[in-house]
Amino acid sequence: MNLLITALTPVIWGTTYFVTTEFLPADRPLLAGFIRAFPAGLMLLAWFRVLPSGAWWWKSIVLGVLNIGAFFALLFWATFLLPGGVAAVITNTSPLWVIALSPILLGARVRSLQLAAAVVAVVGVATLVFSPGAQLNPQGIVVGLAGALCMAFGVVLTKRFGRPEGVPGLAVTGWQLTFGGLFLLPLLLLLEGAPAQVSGENLLGFLYMFTINGVVAYGLWFRGISLLDTVSVAMLGVISPVTATLIGVFLNGEELSGLQWAGGGAVLVALVLANVASLQPRRRG
Template sequence: MTDRRLVRISLLTALAPAVWGSTYLVTTEFLPPDRPLLASTLRALPAGLILLLLTRVLPRGIWWMRATVLGVLNIGAFFYFLFLAAYHLPGGVAALVMTVQPMLVLLLGAVLLGARIRLLHIGACALAAAGVALLVLQPQAGLDGVGVLAGLLGAVCMASGIVLTKRWGRPDGVSLLAFTGWQLTVGGLVLLPVTLLGEPLPERLTWTNVGGFAYLGIIGALLAYVVWFNGIARLPALAASFLSFASPLCATVLGYLFMGQTLGPLQLLGAAGVVGAVVLAQRGAGEPPGTPPGTPPASGAEGGRHGDDEEHEHEHGRHDAVSGLGVHPSSLTAPPAAPAPRPVPPPGPGSVPR
């Protein structure tokens, strides 16, 4: 992957966590209070059903299990822990807790993807955590045990979802919209009974609440996750995970613009640290995990499906080109070689040449 293409894909993928950075603002200002399960369900399930109706494709075989696992990790459990942390912690503390996610991706990627753990990437993780701390923490920020635990579990879910999505890829013939729809629907269906049984519904919803739910479902889930899963498919797992730091950056900017929060020298220094960490994480991102520089990529868990597709398309194109000449490809095989002539014995004494 060229540097220019890597930058383009990274910037596009970063739009998803940038949108997610608005979750704290929307949750606290537009949604009913203390309803993390309801917010999670209404963010996931309607968006997933819309995509299923548009694509009309369901999983097959082992992909029923895989879609369920990915839907729970990427959507259902992650959404719940994310909203639970947002309701129990200040936005800055919640964002800081989530900074353990790239380190988890680094460790899981080494186990499941064969990725190398580089000192550079460990340093990028530390720099990102320090940058987020400077960016979002306030002196009066308090800690809540439930919120911290929810943030950590959310980071575990997201890291596991990123690595497994990278390892399993996407089934042949399934569009990105269908793949996203499976996960959003599964996540929403898992959350639905838990919401109905474990959380009272609000007595009434205002139009402000409806607008907040619509924003989180259409922009924050349907569109954002299509962009996110496209980026995971094209970028190394660790590089994609570092792009999630666009979320606290966006949250800080929105807090400054709409919630009266201030931006001082420490916050600007923290923002620079986060950006620097993201840039460091992209170094070597064009190389397949565990592959020495200069080694051609081999088909495997991450690239095998695309390689097989290219080989199939090449063969299919050759078949079409030959068929267009009115000749069946099987007739182009080399004809069998003619049998060698039998040796003629030398004439014996008294024989007459003919």
Template sequence: MLVTALAPSIWGTTYLVTTELLPPGRPLLAAVVRALPAGLLLVALTRRLPQGIWWWRALVLGALNIGVFFALLFVAAYRLPGGVAATVGSLQPLLVAALSAGLLRERLSRRTVLAGIAGVAGVGLLVLRADAQLDGLGIAAALGGAVAMATGVVLSKRWTSQAPLLATTGWQLVAGGLLLLPVAFLVEGPPPAAPTAANLAGYGYLTTIGAALAYALWFRGIHALSPTQVTFLGLLSPVVATALGWLVLDQRLTWAQALGAAVVLAALVVAQIRRTPPPTQLVLPVQPVHKEKESCA
């Protein structure tokens, strides 16, 4: 669980890397460079291609977890303040819990629902601003991105492959990157002709650490844990992003944000608790006692 938590913690560094190292106004380019080279690297290392049904499964999972998710996140980021988009995205644990109950027959407990509601409230305190403006299309895009990612998480648990984890991770990154490539070109145009050393360092970090390593840890956690447990760990991302903004960018941290971070962490811990069944008592059969008949002399 702690190893899986590294993935959303790494994703929480994306905001810092993007603002400090990458060219402005190119989020889709960053998503493509983050996914496609990392996927090609993992496929080259494992030398495994999808077989049979996994050609279309890899495409579906890559679209849900990466391609569609990042495209809708781009729309939400441009039409909504970041805090609103993050708050809507924090609905993902509740969506995963509901989908897991329907597709995986997992029990939807009251504690999970309450922890999910607390997580949304905590993220709202952490990143939401009082003067935030709402936009219908932006809200729909943010919600659609959360639904896409939640569905991808549950299907990643439902569909298991005999191929190595790094290979299946690479397939999804390649599929998601290829879906994003034409969208990025049409919306943002061709990439900069002469990227700076800082740009290359930022893209290199997003490719190797932010995608290849983080997604491998994420999918490993989905295979080993309940999807609901894994998706609650995703709430660490806005907490890490806010903490880095305070520590590195000298951003102001309010008491409401500190309270929000505490609520998020509490919801995360509560969601990991699983009810253990009572130990089964072994009941030994009672042997009947036969009395010997007394013989009469």
């Protein structure tokens, strides 16, 4: 049940590409990231009225930058530089980075089945969303890979730090969203500035971003990290581009080839493999 609840997060995140291109102001990745994070963080701070204490000040700042600030900036930047499907593939290579970082930062032993599942997932997503005419912007690829690495570090460190005793999980989420938004604010003002005008459509997109895509999704995500195997949680991220692709099919009238449907099936197989591996007992000695 915890796995299914956590899986709602990448489903929600899969709507990001559609909402970004259809509802948000064009070519403003920092504004999109800031709106997704900062209002949500302030709302949670006002609700719980709990601030970090001791080491949790610097831990919240580090996690806020990795999970929210830097990741949002890189994610939206990649989305504007690359076709949505290509951006989804590159930013969702994070399970491979989690597998690489877990032994170093968590002392975890990575199972061969988990590594195989991660490779199958990335190949499946690539098959699903790449098109023969996809334009690969080198800058976009670098930005997307940096975003994937940020997310991987964020997932692993969130698991390593745990949660302060007696503090609700959503309050900790609020700290990260707030610090992530504060990280984005000076970059936004310096590099983009305020938009000349904001339409009603833009406002609807912003509202969705900081409520459903921000508070709800990240609350479920951090809860899942605290309860589940780190690699299994990271693997759930590949559901996001699958969702984005299905949205394209049903809302934009896009058609999938047999090979693309096979790619989607490969992603599902990879998720099953990763979670079967997480249930296997660890060898000792």
